[in-house]
Amino acid sequence: MTPAEDDELRRVLEGSVGRRGSERTTTLGAGGFDLDAGRGYLAATRPGGFGVPSWPRHLGGRDADPDEAAHIKAFQADFAIPDLYPYRVGMRMVGPTLLEHGTTDQQWRWMPAIAAGDAIWCQMFSEPEAGSDLANVSTSARRDGDLWSLDGQKVWTSRAEYATWGICLARTAPEAPKHRGLTMFAVRMDAPGIDVRPLTQINGDAHFSEVFLTAATVPDTDRIGDVGGGWRVATALLAHERAGADRSAPKVGPSAWPTWLDDLVQAGLSSDRVLRDRAMALYCLDEAIRFTELRALANEQAGRQPGPEGSGMKLHGARSFKLRSELLAAGAGAAAMLTDWHGHVDFLTAPSMSIRGGTDEIQRNILGERVLGLPGEPRVDRDVPWSVSRRGARPS
Ligand SMILES: Cc1cc2nc3c(=O)[nH]c(=O)nc-3n(C[C@H](O)[C@H](O)[C@H](O)COP(=O)(O)OP(=O)(O)OC[C@H]3O[C@@H](n4cnc5c(N)ncnc54)[C@H](O)[C@@H]3O)c2cc1C
Known part of the structure; x- marks a missing residue:
């Protein structure tokens, strides 16, 4: 960055969060969640694209190459940057994934709002019988014209209680082998049919929730990636x-x-x-x-x-x-x-x-x-239709 750009960043940080002192910030939101501090910081850094520097300028970043992004990060070390835990799924996971798999329209609709701290995303992947075995997801999505109807249950969904959007892995083809019958969607968390029930953790936080989906409607324009291509999007x-x-x-x-x-x-x-x-x-x-x-x-x-x-x-x-x-x-x-x-x-x-x-x-x-190239685990259900495979602890 030029000295003038360094000055601009210094001004933005001094004006929004100030120099780092002896105050402590939380780590990964443990012990509480402060939505306002992160939102204020992101709103202040948005015009210069300093919050997500490697994103394209028109989507809220500044087209920074890795060296420039690293310089900005090092620069920030002297400032009291808040814990951005509430915004992390959007900034670090959904945004980069949309750059690879989202349509131009989706990138325009969602990424600037993430960069500005206006939209919080949660990750709706895990289910009671799909954690480590994520491809076993059983939340279903059925198509009706330009709409999809989602039914099922997610669990351990961090940030669901206050998120605006959820990125949700669902099964669209039960007859296909488990990795091939999945599709990724963006779900509005305030949509009818979405019921969020917080769970309390050992540390006293209630950061994650069960999320029940009952005929929750999602337009096809909010599908991320191809129908049946959800596993690719999920692994990215x-x-x-x-x-x-x-x-x-x-x-x-x-x-x-x-x-x-x-x-x-x-x-x-x-x-x-x-x-x-x-x-x-x-x-x-x-x-x-x-x-x-x-x-x-x-x-x-x-x-x-x-x-x-x-x-x-x-x-x-x-x-x-x-x-x-x-x-x-x-x-x-x-x-x-x-x-x-x-x-x-x-x-x-x-x-x-x-x-x-x-x-x-x-x-x-x-x-x-x-x-290390060691032999793979036995995966007996890889080529079997999901609908007839043995799932979780129970036979299907
Ligand atoms: C604080 C917290 C926040 C979370 N936030 C989210 C979130 O926002 N969104 C979301 O979708 N999920 C979230 N999760 C869920 C998390 O991704 C899952 O808990 C995790 O993937 C494990 O799945 P599981 O709990 O079903 O355990 P299981 O998959 O049932 O695993 C049980 C045990 O068996 C072991 N095991 C399972 N399979 C194998 C194998 N093949 N080889 C060796 N050992 C194995 C596991 O290592 C584990 O010890 C969160 C979890 C926690 C604790």
């Missing part, structure tokens, strides 16, 4: 999710001193040798993640879509979160059990990191098969 979105999808903006830069290290130092524990040793191991893991992100960035610069390296980042990112929360809990001692201690929510959130976005075991399967 999941690759963006696992890669953190912000590959153009490595999280850990040399200038970014981790705040968890500050916490340890402030607690006076920097002289504890055991904790220092654990902190160093964690720091090394985070550096390994950063280098993997840089490799993914180089991949993107070469024009390739995110691949299985995202599973490596997802796996190690979950491990890093857990190690960090355990380390801080060890440092805090008995205080770690107090609910008003700031690490308490993160500690209770940590186990979910190995489940959300695909479990550790599934990431290892992907790495084993697609990176």
